[in-house]
Amino acid sequence: MLEKMVEMNELAFYSPHPDTGKFEEILKMCSYVLGRSVEDLSSMTAYELLELTFESDKARQTILCPVALHLQGAPLSRGQGAFAVALSLFYTTAIGIGGNEALVDAVSRCFLDHGGTILANCPVDRIEVRDGRATAVVLSPEAAFPGARFEARHAVISNVGARGTLDLLGEETMRSVDSRLATKMKHWRMDERGSTVTSWLIDGRMPWGSSDFDPLVDKAHLMYRAYDSWSAAKDYVVAMINNDTWAAFGNMIEILDYGQVDPNAISPEGYRVIRGEEAIPYPLRKEGGPEAWDGPIRDEMLRRRHEVMNSIAPGFSERVIDAYQWTPVDIWRTNQAAVFGQVLGGDFSEDQWILDRMPYRMPVRSLYMSNSVWPLGLTWMAAGYNAAQVVAEDLGVRNQRWWSARPVAWFLDNIGQLLEPMELAATARR
Structure with a gap:
């Protein structure tokens, strides 16, 4: 590998x-x-x-x-x-110093320094298309600049996913250029994998039970709670397919401990944030439908998640200072492209795999996608990077001497010096 x-x-x-x-x-x-x-x-x-x-x-x-x-x-x-x-197996994981939001800050500063403009609180009402070409975006009446129209000299890049992009274009407009793709966008699957995230503020280090036989666990920043058994691992995916939310819940959790690699993520008192995410189906049909997420399910989910965490980290609850449970609805409200709490740009189902995702170059000329594409959207920024490459190629400016880095190469070459400061910081805390 x-x-x-x-x-x-x-x-x-x-x-x-x-x-x-x-x-x-x-x-x-x-x-x-x-x-x-x-x-x-x-x-x-x-x-x-x-x-x-x-x-x-x-x-x-x-x-x-x-x-x-x-x-x-x-x-x-x-x-x-x-x-x-x-x-x-080809994922690498890392956390930026000061948190991964530092990546957003760095890219934003670069964008602004090169003449870019960022407009916050400006939802788009529609993408204008003339003669088969995306020509402008028009802001909604609720935007900070109500109804403002922005002409596109070269490109409109949509990051709101397949469904959101179809809404902004209008179904008839899309059908006029590619009826098959329009149908795919309309029925783009998003409900199989909703994210639920728990944020805990805890006092001190995580009391992992498994560190008794594997001390490396105490050095890891990314961990998985890997089911109770192999049969449970099978049952989990079946529950996902069957949209059985509670049957899927509590089996596997992706856990991040930021303080393990970033000393800035630990307060002077020794407090740190632990993040746990589970992917579970959205509908909750047996519990009364999507509205149930705003009911007692949030509290019940947090209670059950504490039980799971205590089973793998004895005494965990005693260290919890505060906790908040994010449901798929909360995530959808925060990010309108994350329909049903699906943060990856759409389910990776049989008909939505590598060659069946949204194309970066859309059949509407000058329109590009950076969501619902392959690969998934994560902090690695691969989808945005690829969209930038495509636009640059079409503008004839891709081949720059400075645009030559290969992914992961720098990380592999520098892993030694990256690990050393982390070890020194951990020794200083001890």
């Missing part, structure tokens, strides 16, 4: 899709990493592959975690599920 780390990130994630030639190379790299032919992998689900690869259920449960988060494909889909196992 390490041998192919840079090349895979470059081809699979930090370059725009669809591109069938590139797709074939990605499948070959997955084959190389997993030691199985493309033909064999094309017939396997994620579960079948893991059962053939590992004897240990604990190994299977661990490797499955990022796959079951539905970040790279549908785990139970033949071919897609197996390839998703390989693709998920």
Whole structure:
């Protein structure tokens, strides 16, 4: 995997899709990493592959975690599920000093320094299209500049996803240029994977029970609560498919401890924020529908999550100073593109995989997408980077001497010096 780390990130994630030639190379790299032919992998689900690869259920449960988060494909889909196992192994994780919002601040400052303008509190009412070309955006009456119209010299880039973009264009406008894509956008699947996030403020370090047999756990900033058993790992994905919210809940949690790599994330008193995210279905049909998220379910979810955390970190609740439970509805309200609390740009279902995501270049000329594309939208900014590449290529300015960095290469070359300050900071706290 390490041998192919840079090349895979470059081809699979930090370059725009669809591109069938590139797709074939990605499948070959997955084959190389997993030691199985493309033909064999094309017939396997994620579960079948893991059962053939590992004897240990604990190994299977661990490797499955990022796959079951539905970040790279549908785990139970033949071919897609197996390839998703390989693709998920190529993530690197890191936290910017001062928190990952520092990335937003850095990009924003760069944008402003080069003549950009940022307009906050300015929702868009519609994207104007003339003669098959996106020509302008018009702000809504509720915007800070009500009804203001902004002419596009070269490009309109939409980051509101498939459904939101269709709303802004108008269904008839989209159908006039590509009726098939218009239908796909209208019925873009978003409800299989809603995010629920718990933010805890705790006093001191996490009391991980597993550190008794693996001391490295006390140094990790990203961890997974990897199910109770291999059968439970299977039941989780079935519950996701069946939209059974409570059956999916409590099985697997992605946990971030920012203070483990960023001393600035720990207060002088020793307080730190722990973040736990679970992907669960949105509808809650058995509980009364989506409205139920604003009822007692929020409190019940937090109570159950405390039980899970206490089971893997004995005494955790005693260290909690404050906690807040975010539901999919809360996330949707904060980010209108995150329909049903789906923050990745749409479900990675069988019909919404690599070559079946939204194209970066839309059939409406001068209109580009940076959401609901491949890959998913995360802090790694790959989707935005790819959208920038496409626009730059179309404007004839992509080939710049300074625009030559390869993804992950700097990270791998500098990992030694990145780890040393973290170790020194941890020693100083002790």
